[in-house]
Amino acid sequence: MKPVVPFILTFSALASTAAIADVNYHIDLTSPAHHLAKVDVAFPHTDSDTLVVNLPVWRTGKYQVLPLGDAVRTFTATDASGKVLPWTRTASGEWTVALSKPTSVNVSYQLYANKLGQRVNHIDASHAFLDASGTFVYSPEFRDEAINVSLKVPSDWNSYSGMDSGGKAHSFTADNYDILVDSPIETGISMHREFEADGRKYELVVWGEGNYDIEQMVTDLAKLSGQAEVIWDDYPFERYVYMVHATSGARGATEHLNSTIIQRPRFSYRDRKDYLGFIKTASHEFIHTWNVKAYRPEGLVPYNYQDEEITELLWIAEGSTSYFQSQLLLRAGVMTPKEFFEDLAKRVAQNLQTPGREVQSIASASANQWASSGGDYAVNHSTNIYSEGYLTSLALDFSLIEETELKASYRDVHRKLYNEHRLPAGFSIADVKAILADVSGTSYESWWQKFVNSPVSIDFDAMLAQAGLEMTYGKDSKAEPFTGVTLKSGSLVLSHVLRNGPAWNAGIVLADEIVAINGLKVTAAGFESRIKDFKAGDTIKVTLFSNDRLKDVELTLGEQPSGKLAITSVNKPSRSQKAFFKAWLGVDWPFDKEGQFKPVK
Structure with a gap:
């Protein structure tokens, strides 16, 4: 892989330390038992007659408006001399402070942090997880100014973040609020490991007890982290932090600029099926470091933390990330071919059992994501940007491999998106279509209309046969x-x-x-x-x-x-089918002459 190529934008320059921070945050976590903290923010001098202060109404990675402002109490504002300033609550995530003269402004408030499952914030006697979207207010006037965050914590706590610490314990700096909001902090009693992969430094931080094997996690995360070159030419980071919460029920994960937070029930790591769930999630969030954090649809650029941001391309941001996650693990040897095809078969079976695929297009599902609530109506009348986005990506990959006679794939599309549409610009539908035409040498207008703008209907039998594969419920199915x-x-x-x-x-x-x-x-x-x-x-x-x-x-x-859908080898696959398979997944044909998976070495 080539050395990292830095990209300059006002809200994504990682780990750059300002000599003097213009906006200073301090959070007191010394009485954490009841999920409470005190936050102080010092905003610099302003000549305005008002200072608007905001707390985001959504967090990155979750396209849903959340009542984050409800966690704020005892909001106060004072001027440079300590005089109390009048303020008005002007929106659910907005306070407008009145200023009678030019001054700096200090804001203080009590924070209730108990949104662990939402991965917004959580404070208890053992740790604090702080995503700035639900923790630290900002002013649009100073959004691009450098910031400093200091934490006052119990003496036995350690603090970690993707942000630079400048060598100081419990202190972090960033160039602006956008970096802060995309660089969560984990502080508390935790396990910590460091490792390297492909010339980059990585950290693993695990909070909570459970049946995980942290050394196995490090081994597999290192293998995964070295696979990025399969898709991209370089890295948008020098250091990356995997944060893991072993909890009593919360689950899910969120991608960030050069870190991720992954939550799973504390006893869901030992069994192979459960562990695969963890490592697939880690792969998904790692891929997001490029797909979403380094390049993303123009509807999400720049982030508008106070309003919904609608785009028809969320299926690329999320579904394509899901599509690549198991491929990287397969190439890394962390997932076996048998496990890979069990996962694919499960996704195909779910699609066939979801009537909503006949009603809503993946473009419509992307635009509707902010209003999506799941449930029975969703199954019957909706398409999911993750699951159907995965299968749309699969169909697109097979089409590109066929059109280019095995010379190119969907990986080349994402390589071009990263190289040609990196932030601060976003990419449009026209940009994606142009890349598809460039990679394939043909127009993808009709394909886009059929598979993206219309409810997708994939002939899985015909498609999989190109790679020497077939679907079956087993010879004993009835x-x-x-x-x-x-x-x-x-x-x-x-x-x-x-x-x-x-x-x-x-x-x-x-x-x-x-x-x-x-x-x-x-x-x-x-x-x-x-x-x-x-x-x-x-x-x-x-x-x-x-x-x-x-x-x-x-x-x-x-x-x-009856039985469970499986994907296996066709009878007597041809040399061309095996070549297609290799172009698709990058691994050798995994079946023996009887169509059974070969033993993993």
Whole structure:
């Protein structure tokens, strides 16, 4: 990989230390037991007659408006002489301070930090996680000024961040607020490791006890971190920090400029399936360091922390990141080919069982992300920017490999996005189409209309056959009866009713509660087994409560294959199919002559 090529922009110059910080933040974390802290902010001299102070209403990586300002109490403002200044709450994340004369302004407030699951902030007796979007206010007037953050913490705490510490404990600096808001701080009692990969320095910080093996995590993160050259020519960072929370339930992850925060239940690391969930998440967030943090859709440039930012390209930002995450792990030898194709098969099966793919395009889903709330309606009428974005990226990759006769792939598109559309500029739909035409030598207008602007319909059988692969439910698969409903955990209340499925067509609706089948009581634990007593095509009488009224419904059972969808080798794959496979994934053909996965060395 080439040496890092620095890119200059007012809000993304990492780890640059100002001689004198113009905006000073101090947070007192010495009484953390009740999730409380005191924050003081010193803004520089201003000649304005008001100073607008904001706390973001959303955080980067989560495209949803959040009530972050509700965590602020006892807000006060004083001038350079300590005189109290009047202020007005002018929006959920805004305070307007009145100034009678030019002065510097000091702002203080109490912060309640208990949004661990949102990865916004969390303070307790063992640590504090501080994402600036939910922790530190800013003034638009001084957004581009250099900042300094100092923390007052218990004596046995250590503090880490992607920001530069300048060699001082519990202190960090950055060129501006945009770097602060994208460089969370983890301080407290934690485990810490340092390692290197491809000439870059990395840190792993783990807060919380659990069944993880931190040395194994370091080994695999090092392997992953060395795979970036597969897609990009250089790095947008010199140092990167993996932050991990082993918690009692919170899960998820968020990408940042040169760090990430990953949260998983504390006992979800030992089993291979659980550990793969962790390392795939780490890969996803690592890829985001380029795709989103170094280049992103123009609708998200620059970040507007007080308003929604709409773009039809979120599927590239998120879905394409999901698409590449397992590929890097496969190339690194962290994930086996068998595990890779189990993951792909699961994604294809989910797509085939999501009626919303027939209704909403991936472009529409991207633009609608800020209003997306999930649930039954989403399954039946929506497309997901992560899951369907992954499969749209897969289809685009196969198309490019075919069009260029194995000479180029979707990786080349992201390499060009990074090289040609790095921040502070964002990329547009026209930019992506131009890159596709440049990489492939042909127009992708019709492809874009079919796969991006329209509800996507992928012929998985034909597509996978190009790489010598096929989908199967196994030789012992047989037709099973199918209702098209999902029950809430531990109950007979319906949490999903698939659009145009057997139950849907029978008039059964969301939140109905099943009582009996053919006049006999049924239990939540025995429902699936009871359905298997019948055959596809049979008509059964379902007794249920619908809006508290008891009624009977005639339901004709549909059909679905038994077993789990798998992706495996076609019979006698050709040399050209194997070559396509290698161009796609960059690894050798993993199947033996019987179509079984070869043992991993």
